[in-house]
Amino acid sequence: MTSAKETPSFNYTLSENKGALTVHFQGAMDASSAPPLIQELIPLIKKRLPSSLILDMAEVTYLDDFGALILLELKKILSPQKADFHLINTGDKVTEMLSLLQFDALGKARDLEKKHRSGAFIRLGERVLHGVSDLGYVFSFIGSVVLALLYTLTHPHKLRTEDTILYMEKTGVDALPIVALISFLLGLIMAFMSSAQLQQFGANIYVANLVGLAMVRELGPIMTAIIVAGRSGSAYAAEIGTMKISEEIDALYTMGFDPTKFLVVPKIIASVVTVPLLTLFSDLFAIAGGLIVGVFMLDLTANAYISQTIKSLSLFDVSWGFSKSAVFALLIAWIGCLRGFQVRGGAAGVGQATTSAVVSSIFLIILTDSLFSVILRYWG
């Protein structure tokens, strides 16, 4: 009994003799012929269950590891039945390829050891231990940043001035347009929403108080900090993380530079200087947004709106917002750098660090802001 199947450069024929099945291969056993053949021939042979299988390689013109895979799959289905398996008429090239692949050893294919996935408790424990060791690093990083900042304060000429100015530009100047736009719209929205309520009591002029106080005390610092966290905190983490995986941090260290002084101090100083200034701009643009609504919708004069805003704000309010934003800036730069230094592995690690830098900054900003509110409540 004979059957045949053709593919462009390859075909095979089957012949049976007293329970012994012979497969004659003809042509190239390669990446294009292997997949259809495996899907077709294996079920066919499985059905027949021959007592012995002979593979005739006389007319095989080319055999690579895809071809060897066909032979191996055939060998595998026979082994549970302990049927005979013979390769005949193997040419030099085929023999060489099979020996290169250690085909005989492959027959006893060991099952791949799958990575052991540990139980929930073990993983929980690992997480906790990992978290604790991370926490240790966080504290040591706080220490090294404090020391580096103190050192820079006492040795100001050691500060990398050019880097610091560059970061001031990237963190501050470059962020100004987006901070201004968002704050302006925020002021506009606040005035618009509150005017609907205040108008009912004829208290139009208090829109100025609301926008001014809310922005200067709370929203200005917070909005600016969140924008800076998204723009610059993530950039710090990505920059340092990439340096870490390309061994640049190691190089700095072995050249005798302290990576903290070299990389972290300029970023922290640049942020702490520029973010409060950005906040100031944010306050001004939000008040301008409120002014637009006041003048065009509430029939207030610009003069009245501005003088009401000035009356409602004390110097304390302004400096309070100012110092809050300095603290936020410190946190953003610190956590961005920390996440950068914590990067392990490759490109995926950098992505994770960037995400984590933004999420942690925003969390810390809100947390610190609530602390500030509590302090103000009992102190003010």
Added chain:
Amino acid sequence: MTRKTIIQVRDLIGGYGDDIILDRVSFEVFEGEIFVILGGSGCGKSTLLKHLVGLIQPKSGEVIIDGDDISQCDESTFQGVLKKIGILYQSGALLGSMTLAENVALPIEEYTDLPDASLDTLVSMKLNLVGLEGYENHLPSELSGGMKKRAGLARAMALNPKILFFDEPSAGLDPVTSAGLDNLILQINRSLGTTMVIVTHELQSIFAVAHRIIMLDKRARGIVAEGDPKFLRDHSKNRFVKQFFNREAET
């Protein structure tokens, strides 16, 4: 016996921006040969390799791979050419988020219809071939430089392409691993007839594997020597070629 040309480069002018690094370079590679591109640092070896695999477009000239001019062909022809070539990058260029097995399986899954079980076996065979048996479930970040390079080779060979390009295969490897890699290159070339284009400056490895070489030079911005490496070492009149093969410093 006339040999079939598989790569033909004609009057290639290439470089970055306004810098011309390769000026009117022409050569051909025959099917089944091990062809080495060598030269000192900065002579344009890697730039030439990038032109050969279509990562950079030449300023002018032709790069014909197995009949298709990749400097001018359309996207679908270029995709077809890419299936005929495999590239081993200098540091392996494995995808960091995938295990070695997944890295090697990626092109096979994309371009063939192998059933999953057979795919696993094939991937193990390929990793076995480069001496990485048992490392299927490791991530690239858990491997040494030499192992990454070998895994990169397994991935480059995933579909058994007609042409394999190597960017400095022995750089950063110990002599034993490096000699092992040379042997592997020779064995694959012999048993599969794969054409190999290797960029390197490891002298020992050049003498061990190369059938034919071209040598590039920075000053000439092109080829200064072509032929059998042993012959060039003993008979070349070119001062730079002699210096290179005899490891002499510039005077």
